[in-house]
Amino acid sequence: MNIGQAVIEALESLNANKMRSGLTILGIVIGVAAVIAMLAVGSGAQNTITGSISGLGSNLLFVFRGGNDDVRNPQPLTRGDAEAIADPFQAPSVALVAPYISSNLSVTFSGESINSSINGVTPEYLEVRNYSLLEGDFISEENILGRGSVAVIGVEVADKLFGHRDGLIGETLRIEGQPFRVIGVLTPRGGGAFGSEDNIVVIPFSTAQSRLIRRSSDRVDFILVQVISADLVNQASEEISQILRARHRTDLGADDFQIFSQQDFVATAQSITNVLTIFLGGIAAISLLVGGIGIMNIMLVSVTERTREIGLRKAIGARKRDILVQFLTESSLLSMFGGILGIGLGWSIAYIVGLIAAANNTELIPVVGLDAILLATIFSTAVGLFFGIYPANRAANLQPVEALRHE
Amino acid sequence: MNDWVIETRNLKKIYKMGEVEVRALDGVDLNIERGSIVSIMGPSGSGKSTLMNLLGCLDRPTEGDYILDGVQVSQMNDDQLAAARNHMVGFVFQSFNLLSRQTALANVELPLRYGGITKGRKQKAIEALNSVGLGDRVTHRPTELSGGQQQRVAIARALINDPAIIMADEPTGNLDSKSGKEIMDLILSLNKTRKTTIIIVTHDQSIASQTQRIINLSDGKVVGEEVPA
Numbered sequence: 225m226n227i228g229q230a231v232i233e234a235l236e237s238l239n240a241n242k243m244r245s246g247l248t249i250l251g252i253v254i255g256v257a258a259v260i261a262m263l264a265v266g267s268g269a270q271n272t273i274t275g276s277i278s279g280l281g282s283n284l285l286f287v288f289r290g291g292n293d294d295v296r297n298p299q300p301l302t303r304g305d306a307e308a309i310a311d312p313f314q315a316p317s318v319a320l321v322a323p324y325i326s327s328n329l330s331v332t333f334s335g336e337s338i339n340s341s342i343n344g345v346t347p348e349y350l351e352v353r354n355y356s357l358l359e360g361d362f363i364s365e366e367n368i369l370g371r372g373s374v375a376v377i378g379v380e381v382a383d384k385l386f387g388h389r390d391g392l393i394g395e396t397l398r399i400e401g402q403p404f405r406v407i408g409v410l411t412p413r414g415g416g417a418f419g420s421e422d423n424i425v426v427i428p429f430s431t432a433q434s435r436l437i438r439r440s441s442d443r444v445d446f447i448l449v450q451v452i453s454a455d456l457v458n459q460a461s462e463e464i465s466q467i468l469r470a471r472h473r474t475d476l477g478a479d480d481f482q483i484f485s486q487q488d489f490v491a492t493a494q495s496i497t498n499v500l501t502i503f504l505g506g507i508a509a510i511s512l513l514v515g516g517i518g519i520m521n522i523m524l525v526s527v528t529e530r531t532r533e534i535g536l537r538k539a540i541g542a543r544k545r546d547i548l549v550q551f552l553t554e555s556s557l558l559s560m561f562g563g564i565l566g567i568g569l570g571w572s573i574a575y576i577v578g579l580i581a582a583a584n585n586t587e588l589i590p591v592v593g594l595d596a597i598l599l600a601t602i603f604s605t606a607v608g609l610f611f612g613i614y615p616a617n618r619a620a621n622l623q624p625v626e627a628l629r630h631e
Numbered sequence: 632m633n634d635w636v637i638e639t640r641n642l643k644k645i646y647k648m649g650e651v652e653v654r655a656l657d658g659v660d661l662n663i664e665r666g667s668i669v670s671i672m673g674p675s676g677s678g679k680s681t682l683m684n685l686l687g688c689l690d691r692p693t694e695g696d697y698i699l700d701g702v703q704v705s706q707m708n709d710d711q712l713a714a715a716r717n718h719m720v721g722f723v724f725q726s727f728n729l730l731s732r733q734t735a736l737a738n739v740e741l742p743l744r745y746g747g748i749t750k751g752r753k754q755k756a757i758e759a760l761n762s763v764g765l766g767d768r769v770t771h772r773p774t775e776l777s778g779g780q781q782q783r784v785a786i787a788r789a790l791i792n793d794p795a796i797i798m799a800d801e802p803t804g805n806l807d808s809k810s811g812k813e814i815m816d817l818i819l820s821l822n823k824t825r826k827t828t829i830i831i832v833t834h835d836q837s838i839a840s841q842t843q844r845i846i847n848l849s850d851g852k853v854v855g856e857e858v859p860a
């Protein structure tokens with residue numbers, strides 16, 4: 225018998241037990257859909273995260289407090305550190321330095337109240353982060369010196385507190401009850417790796433430190449450094465390290481700070497999302513395995529039910545191989561249909577997840593890659609073949625005499 | 632000189648049930664002439680079905696030789712036996728054993744498929760159905776046919792590869808007396824017109840007496856032969 229006939233016969237036989245075939249296929253559909261959706265969401269998340277990190281700019285360095293695990297009592301980073309890094313003689317590769325502190329605080333305006341990320345920054349922050357303004361001005365040097373009660377707000381804050389985005393200059397909102405005058409509105413940035421970048425209120429560093437986010441001894445959360453050009457990133461990193469080692473008097477090889485470039489973030493994020501994707505895909509693969517066991521179960525039932533038929537086929541000349549092919553074709557077809565439907569379903573689930581994410585202002589575009597489709601098809605057919613082997617072998621090895629006697 | 636289509640020498644089939652040995656066939660020497668029609672009779676448990684299975688290449692003997700159409704069968708492996716069943720033997724069972732989901736045509740075609748024949752299958756199958764008088768039931772399924780018609784389909788299937796022998800185990804056992812007689816007439820006419828060797832296992836003396844030779848089995852041995860009047 226050739227494969228074409230085997231397929232036709234297998235289709236007829238599956239068609240004769242529609243309910244049973246359908247339920248068996250369903251097991252595979254769920255497994256494959258889960259795998260596809262998980263992989264799609266995983267790689268979508270990866271794209272979003274690495275995309276937003278890449279948006280930071282390739283000439284940016286982040287300086288954090290804390291070294292590797294054996295460094296005890298790392299010294300905090302301070303404004304003094306930031307000023308030292310900004311010194312063009314000590315760090316010639318550095319263009320701009322922006323210290324940063326932040327805290328989530330309540331922001332109110334005439335009865336409306338929201339929680340926002342309050343960022344204490346210096347004027348350099350505008351350029352370092354590539355921000356631009358819808359209207360008004362950014363924090364100025366005078367604001368810093370005078371510890372001015374001024375705020376530049378993100379559009380989400382504008383929308384939620386004021387209901388509109390323009391004509392807000394001069395309005396007074398309250399952060400933790402203290403009045404701040406709005407001097408500018410930031411251009412929308414959308415969601416990013418660090419949460420929504422539109423639900424922020426930017427205020428002068430000095431004001432934040434003295435009145436809202438009380439950090440002892442000039443501490444900063446991290447320092448952003450803009451390097452003169454992207455190819456000087458390594459050199460700048462070395463210069464910053466030297467400065468901080470000297471200022472913190474650290475032992476050799478025991479830095480109490482860490483410097484991250486955009487590539488470092490991308491690499492870290494990728495390894496995290498890879499683990500996540502593999503983990504999700506792995507869990508989903510278990511359900512595919514369960515589907516495979518379903519196939520085996522139903523094929524065993526089918527072999528028992530059709531023992532006489534197998535005996536008859538052998539009596540009129542079917543070889544072991546013919547019977548083997550017949551049953552393997554059936555189990556592979558079951559899993560292949562399951563695989564195809566599962567890809568469709570998984571695709572739809574991924575699409576819906578993307579819609580839900582979009583509705584929640586999170587940019588997540590699930591990616592159903594060709595590799596995922598191939599993987600799912602091959603894997604599901606392999607599952608059908610694998611779990612079909614035992615029942616098919618059982619059928620093929622039936623003795624014709626015994627099989628014909630079967631009731 | 633005789634033209635034997637079947638020759639067996641000291642054919643034995645012994646089942647071991649733990650300690651106990653069941654000698655289902657205990658040394659059968661049998662020659663059957665090409666083109667003849669022979670019946671095998673004997674009490675229940677005498678080994679008729681076992682002999683049928685061996686002669687039909689469904690099983691291998693424990694001991695002894697079996698030569699079918701000049702070919703030594705007793706030492707064949709599974710695939711060779713399958714090929715022998717496909718080309719040299721046609722089976723007619725008491726319970727028809729048709730594939731219920733398939734049409735009469737597909738049922739009759741099946742041996743050709745397993746024989747690897749790709750061309751002219753349908754034509755051959757229709758001819759076979761014509762020759763058993765079912766030319767107008769080609770697309771019917773077994774459930775849409777009477778018992779007698781189903782057995783005709785089974786006979787057409789047995790004929791399709793022009794086998795050296797047709798083995799019929801109680802072919803009329805599940806039929807009423809009228810269709811039983813029709814089937815028996817069909818079998819007899821096949822033997823006459825096509826010169827196919829036919830071996831019928833039966834309990835029924837009136838059926839056996841229509842054949843050319845009756846072989847009596849008892850306790851796995853041939854205990855006598857008669858030629859009906």
Ligand SMILES: Nc1ncnc2c1ncn2[C@@H]1O[C@H](COP(=O)(O)OP(=O)(O)O)[C@@H](O)[C@H]1O
Binds near residue numbers: 653654675677681
């Ligand atoms: N598979 C088997 N295992 C054990 N004993 C068997 C088997 N098949 C047949 N026998 C025994 O062999 C003897 C002959 O059986 P069988 O050929 O079926 O007789 P008949 O068809 O004449 O009634 C019986 O005693 C039966 O119990």
Ligand SMILES: [Mg+2]
Binds near residue numbers: 679680
């Ligand atoms: Mg019997």
